Amino acid sequence: MTDYRTLTLTLDGGDVAIRLRPDLAPGHVERIATLANEGFYDGVVFHRVIAGFMAQGGDPTGTGTSGSKLPNLKAEFSAEPHVRGVCSMARTNQPDTANSQFFICLDDARFLDRQYTVWGQVESGMELVDALPKGEPPRNPGKIVKARVA
Numbered sequence: 181m182t183d184y185r186t187l188t189l190t191l192d193g194g195d196v197a198i199r200l201r202p203d204l205a206p207g208h209v210e211r212i213a214t215l216a217n218e219g220f221y222d223g224v225v226f227h228r229v230i231a232g233f234m235a236q237g238g239d240p241t242g243t244g245t246s247g248s249k250l251p252n253l254k255a256e257f258s259a260e261p262h263v264r265g266v267c268s269m270a271r272t273n274q275p276d277t278a279n280s281q282f283f284i285c286l287d288d289a290r291f292l293d294r295q296y297t298v299w300g301q302v303e304s305g306m307e308l309v310d311a312l313p314k315g316e317p318p319r320n321p322g323k324i325v326k327a328r329v330a
Contacts, residue, residue, distance in 0.1 A: 185199070185200060185329075185330065186198065186199060186200065186303070186329065186330055187200055187212060187213070187216055187300060187327065187328070187329050188326075188327070188328050188329075188330070189221075189305075189324050189326075189327050190324070190325040190326040190327070191305075191308045191309075191312075191322060191323070191324065191325060192322060192323070192325065193308045193311060194305060194308055195304075195305055195308075196302060196304070196305030196306070196308050196309060197302070197303045197304045197305055198267055198300040198301065198302050198303065199300060199301050199302075199303045200212070200213070200299065200300050200329070201260070201298065201299055201300055201301065204256065204258045204260050204297075204298055204299065205256035205258070205269075205297045205298065205299040206256070207253050207254065207256055208253055208256055208269055208278065208297050208299040209299050209300075211250065211253060211279075211280070212282070212299060212300070212329070213329040214250075215248055215250075215280055215327075216327040216328055216329050217328060217329055220240070220248060220280065220327075221237075221238065221280075221324045221327035222324065222325065222326050222327060223323060223324065223325070224237055224238060224239065224240055224242070224323060224324050225237060225242045225317075225318075225321035225322065225323040225324075226312050226313075226318070226321055226322045226323070226324075227239055227242050227243060227244050227316075227317045227318075227321060228244055228283075228315075228316045228317060229312045229313060229314045229315060229316075229318055229321075229322070230286075230314065230316065231286065231314050232286060232287045233285075233286055233287060233289060234283040234284060234285050234286055234289060235283060235284050235286060235309055235312050235322075236270055236281060236282070236283040237281070237282065237283075237323075237324060238270065238280045238281035238282045239280070239281050240280075242317070242321070243317075244270075244281070244317075247279030247280040247281060248279055248280040250279065250280075251279075252276060252277045252278060252279050253269070253276065253278045253279065253297075254276045255271075255275040255276050255278065255297055256297045256299075257275075257294050257295065257296070257297060258294070258297075258298055259293070259294065260293075260298040261288075261290055261293055262285050262288070262289040262290055262291075262292040262293055262296065262298065263285060263288045263289075263290070264285055264286065264287050264288060264306070265284070265285060265301055265302035265306055266284070266285045266298055266300075266301055266302075267282055267283070267284050267285075267298070267299055267300035267301065267302065268282065268283055268285070268292065268296040268297060268298045268299065269281070269282050269283075269296060269297040269299060270282060270283055270296075271296065271297075275295075278297055282299070284302060284309050286309065286310060
């Protein structure tokens with residue numbers, strides 16, 4: 181497996197740097213990196229942004245009902261807490277259904293601990309995530325202009 185370090189999400193206002201955590205979720209980090217470097221996330225919106233909770237994106241249809249054409253991932257749950265800035269995978273009510281959708285915690289959400297796969301932590305640019313338009317879906321959703329892993 182490649183030793184990925186940082187995912188950069190370029191949003192309308194600038195860059196969000198996310199430190200990847202292959203030590204917690206190697207399969208999910210590999211998936212995020214693959215999709216990012218293939219351009220999968222470029223132009224994808226944050227379709228669900230709930231103030232005080234989280235911002236969710238990663239669905240190419242922008243509806244929250246789809247993912248990539250790759251197979252779903254087996255859960256890699258850990259004891260890592262869901263606190264402000266943590267990046268985790270979205271899924272259905274079945275544990276092994278994460279694919280391409282992810283969320284960034286806007287505040288502590290410890291009730292998600294050990295139930296969702298944590299794969300990263302925002303290191304800079306959290307103010308840009310905080311500024312994303314709110315809604316389910318937002319009227320004018322924020323989008324990922326470009327996503328790349330270095």
